[in-house]
Amino acid sequence: MSRIAVIAGQGGLAPAVIAALDAPLVYALDGFAPEVPATPFRLERLVPFLDGLIEAGVGRVVFAGAVRRPRLDPEAFDPRTAQLVPRILTAMQSGDDAVLREVLRIFEEHDLTICRVDEILPDLVPAEGVLAGQPSDADRRDAARAAEILAATGALDIGQGAVVAQGLCLALETLPGTAAMLDFAAAHAGLRPNAKGARGLLYKAPKPGQDRRIDLPTIGPDTVDQAAAAGLAGIAWQAGGVILLDRDEARRRAEAAGLFLWARG
Incomplete structure (x- = not known):
């Protein structure tokens, strides 16, 4: 062989x-x-x-x-x-x-x-399901909006992530990467229309037409910490299209921080 x-x-x-x-x-x-x-x-x-x-x-x-x-x-x-x-x-x-x-x-x-x-490593790419916490109806709407945004920007080869809160895009992933995007979103959290409304989420997905043998989006325990520091409610991603590193530790940190983890179908 x-x-x-x-x-x-x-x-x-x-x-x-x-x-x-x-x-x-x-x-x-x-x-x-x-x-x-x-x-x-x-x-x-x-x-x-x-x-x-x-x-x-x-x-x-x-x-x-x-x-x-x-x-x-x-x-x-x-x-x-x-x-x-x-x-x-x-x-x-x-x-x-x-x-x-x-x-x-x-x-x-x-x-x-x-x-x-x-x-x-098949287990690195989760199938559809909620792994921690529970996204609210508002979170589900924000995830749908984020998926729509990434589907539209994918052809521009910008990035594979977005932060959406209350239907508004607070940040898009660009060359500096996910951590920089979440830092930006944290700095502009006050732009959410309703301070007591949905906190927003990080959404990740491959670009439309992307060759999935290389450069799949990746999240892990550090991403959970960064999303929590940004004040987000959770992380969602396209089921079957995103790598989740150290699933047990990511779930533990999400539960400790009160965040949801959701592989969205």
């Missing part, structure tokens, strides 16, 4: 995936060191890197964790990878999702199969 390689990004997902596999090879994009030991590689030498995977007997690859778009050094490209530059630059004009899809195609052209995280 072929070996499996993990392309490890930042955050808690890579360690969880690596722990579930039998002696995987672990790599990381240079400049984005994960929380686990990993061999670095550069995108400018992507083809030699893929050759090395094949020589090591790798047939399957799983991407786990957050990686931002690297700065490319034109002088660092080897001749074969340089031939891919027009494809990558064209994809960059359409946003990060397009770049990721193009990178996946290049991996597949080298006979490497891309595995989804939930193929390895």
Whole structure:
């Protein structure tokens, strides 16, 4: 059976995936060191890197964790990878999702199969249901509004999260990430029309048409703490489309803080 390689990004997902596999090879994009030991590689030498995977007997690859778009050094490209530059630059004009899809195609052209995280750890992607607390009718309306917002903004490749309270969008996730969005929402909580009304929620979902083998939205215990600090009532997400790290600890913290956790169908 072929070996499996993990392309490890930042955050808690890579360690969880690596722990579930039998002696995987672990790599990381240079400049984005994960929380686990990993061999670095550069995108400018992507083809030699893929050759090395094949020589090591790798047939399957799983991407786990957050990686931002690297700065490319034109002088660092080897001749074969340089031939891919027009494809990558064209994809960059359409946003990060397009770049990721193009990178996946290049991996597949080298006979490497891309595995989804939930193929390895199905429990990391919760199915529909309430995991902690209980969203109110107002919370359910806010979640529907947030889902509508993310469906509309997804094509713009902005982010995978929104904070909605009383039908109003207090914050959208952008390049700085979820924690920065929640800090912003906390600073503007006073914009809610009714100070005694619904406190609002964080909602996460993949972008429409997103390749779910890579870059799924991720939440975990730290997200629960951040949502509580922002004064929100809970966290909702698209069932089957969001990774929940350390489910038991996330549920414990949510219950302690009086927040709900809801995988919305």
